[in-house]
Amino acid sequence: MTAAPPVSEIASTWNHVLLLHARVESRLGTALQRRHGIGLSEYRALGHLAASPTSELRMQELADRIGLNQSSVTRLVARLNAADFTYRDLCPDDKRGVYTVITEAGRARYAEASQTYEETLRSALEEAGQADPALAAAVTALAGALTRG
Helix, strand or coil: CCCCCCCCHHHHHHHHHHHHHHHHHHHHHHHHHHHHCCCHHHHHHHHHHHHCCCCEEEHHHHHHHHCCCHHHHHHHHHHHHHCCCEEEEECCCCCCCEEEEECHHHHHHHHHHHHHHHHHHHHHHHHHHHHCHHHHHHHHHHHHHHHHC
16 A cells, blocks of 8 residues: 655645635534524625625626526525525516526625624634644735735
8 A cells, every 4th residue: 555645835835725725614504504694605706796886786797796606506596595695687688698686685684684693703723723733824924914804
């Protein structure tokens, strides 16, 4: 049996970032679902829509911003529509183009959930850095952004 090649420093660091990401995403998703009845992808979709100057995005653009494929973003938007957080609109210039538009209820839910997101993010990063010294460097790298943001 041959020994595995050594892991490079950059690969090791990346693995720690991925571990940190997984832990934090889990905490964020759980907090948003419990307190606001929305998942992490729904929260992020509402955030991108709320930040859009026109309060709308093409479905493909929304998929790209969230990192989902077309099928997944279609299901996500269907859930947001069912909750009256968004609605679909056709592009007036291109009838094949479908937009997702945020509603006032969607803006309100996003605003409510934003405080939970920020609090949970800070707490999850702090705890991860304290619990696992290997993650402390990744957390430290984000600390400057957290104190400025």
